[in-house]
Amino acid sequence: MTENCSPDTDLKCALHLMGEHALEASRKLSLSSTDERNTWLNLMADALERDTALILEANEKDLADAKVKGLDKARVERLILTPDRIKGIADALRHVATLPDPVGRILSSITRPNGLRIDKVSVPLGVIGIIYESRPNVTVDAAGLCIKSGNAVILRGGGEAYYSNQALANCIRTAGEAGGMPENSVQLVPFKGHEAVSLLLKMDDCINVMIPRGGERLIRAVVEQATMPVIKHYKGVCHIFVDRDCRDWKQALNIIGNAKCQRPGVCNALETILVDEAAAPEFAPALAEYLNSKGVEIRGDETFRRFADSAAVIPAVPEDWSKEYLDLIVSVKVVSGVDEAIRHINRYGSGHSDCILTQNVSTAETFLNGVDSAAVYWNASTRFTDGGEFGMGAEMGISTDKLHVRGPMGLEELNSYKYKIYGEGQIRS
């Protein structure tokens, strides 16, 4: 497809060439051994530490640009690399190297009545596209997971981290290729601007899946345009429902505090508390007091405000029920019981992580079955929705879709499968 085009003057041509190169690399990667891939990851980690000065130099350029552009503090903070952070990125690669190889698992093996043996075997997805925003560590983290799982990767980082991403990608790519990693296994799109992204999103002939990581706007734009499958979550509007049979209030408040306050800026943090009307008269004041003591702003519905100290509770507006605050703010609503809680969550939630606090086994099962979310908890913090906490060793992100992967996406989810079929001359009649 790129046979008669000029990559130097034609952006589409240049991107398709990257795609073809990635596809070629992915064929070779799919045949590489576990040891080879782990060696490459360790070589990359060593190179990152060795090239720290070079990487920091590139990072300085981005930071200087950020100052000129007047980037806000939070974004600058995400952009900063330090020797410690680079060491952390390198160690994460070394950790990924120690994880089990997802490739080549025999998922099932059956022998049919006609003697045909059908093995279902895990294989890499092929070429993975990653479109991400400011954090430059994603360049290495994502590439490491792709290589570990036998995939080639095309990275498209944010403009703010342009030089940092280039330095990091060059470093790991060179180190890997010096150790025998197929050429172009890791490629970073060097073109700035939206056009490159729009073109990438139509390259379904050479990119098997696109994983956008960043804010909701970025992800919606990717879904809107992509012709290949996309793995994503828009946001995390996570709920905790305090049931009428929640009898351990200390535990309940402890879980609520952890889910809301331990790291409010992440997608598995709590955003809405639902309180059973049977528990509300007594629990509401206790909850309001507890949240106040933690410095959490409360936006409550009328009933909650009636039971709690209404001076401490801001009236909630309809938009609050689907809001991802990512901050020390929580909305609270009184519901008639578990059924209304389930309906509310299925309507306003994001299908991410939701929890019931109760000592009633049957109500808990009703909630676990009825809430249509990736992770549904009984008496535990929603903050556990994470590849590491789920025992996957590492994660590429979280999916709130239901196809292919739901919840944390680990190494196994970066694989597909194929059927290898062993015959002795069988024909179909």
Add this chain to the structure above:
Amino acid sequence: MTENCSPDTDLKCALHLMGEHALEASRKLSLSSTDERNTWLNLMADALERDTALILEANEKDLADAKVKGLDKARVERLILTPDRIKGIADALRHVATLPDPVGRILSSITRPNGLRIDKVSVPLGVIGIIYESRPNVTVDAAGLCIKSGNAVILRGGGEAYYSNQALANCIRTAGEAGGMPENSVQLVPFKGHEAVSLLLKMDDCINVMIPRGGERLIRAVVEQATMPVIKHYKGVCHIFVDRDCRDWKQALNIIGNAKCQRPGVCNALETILVDEAAAPEFAPALAEYLNSKGVEIRGDETFRRFADSAAVIPAVPEDWSKEYLDLIVSVKVVSGVDEAIRHINRYGSGHSDCILTQNVSTAETFLNGVDSAAVYWNASTRFTDGGEFGMGAEMGISTDKLHVRGPMGLEELNSYKYKIYGEGQIRS
């Protein structure tokens, strides 16, 4: 989202209302029991037989329209319903009722060091959209598989089968609902025209996956527009590679004949034969003679024509290598060995089903690992790529994508999963 719109005058509103109804039905379906769903399928089957006259009447209308429009013979043939065909459709539903329930399987269960128990449990996908062309039986087959697997379905059939599809959908819907099936579990889009399809394809807030079934043009249009995940295959350009160590020629020709001739119009039929140059001098003439005797038109490359009786072989043009003939035509190319065979298949194939004929174990493994297709065969016909033949009991279609499902899509692949997490007050530190 449909709160202030008028379904009677606004197509978008009417479709969104269908989507919301389907979503509501899917919540109820996901909580239904195995017995309930099987009962509904059997009720539907009985109703189809009971309402045969009504259905045939509707089918007559479509056939009359087809005559007016001058539909070609093959399409008219696909459209025709008879009492026997209706009985067949009903029996297929009854068969699906006997299959294992894919919902509620515990896919894994781990207890983390902190005591958190994490169960990964299969759940329905939710709402499945099916866009299909002329065959009216798809209306019932697809709906049956969706209901069995706990999903609500929105069906959008081809205009040629408009009345037949309505009669079939009404029949099964009414029968199911009379037996307690949630209202709107099965809905057929009553609107003709492309606009309805385009609108449906943007309804990712209430349709979890879109499954297009039909020609390549239809499927490309769906992929181009859809914002929800799509499960599909464009076409099946299936290969058989005759290796230098293929010593059982009788078996080889038998497999080739079966793959090409047993049912040439389907996606797992053979389209291209690759012959190892070391085998070509002797095998090429035998192959040409065999294919001739079967009435198969041969389009060969220059080398093949040199070895075979060139009068019996039409010169192949470059387009032949990626052509899905769906007819008694085959392209043949001589390659330098297994590596070129793999490269050719990965370049020109469709990732569907490909086969090596050899007695060499090591070459076979090279082929099985190197060919990047859903099903890769050693010494067996490509025609086996089928949910039934793979032991799935039934199939919704074939996927050549690598996400979620690759190869035949059975009942298990019409499920997603969720994590049910059992805690005792755990919080994240």
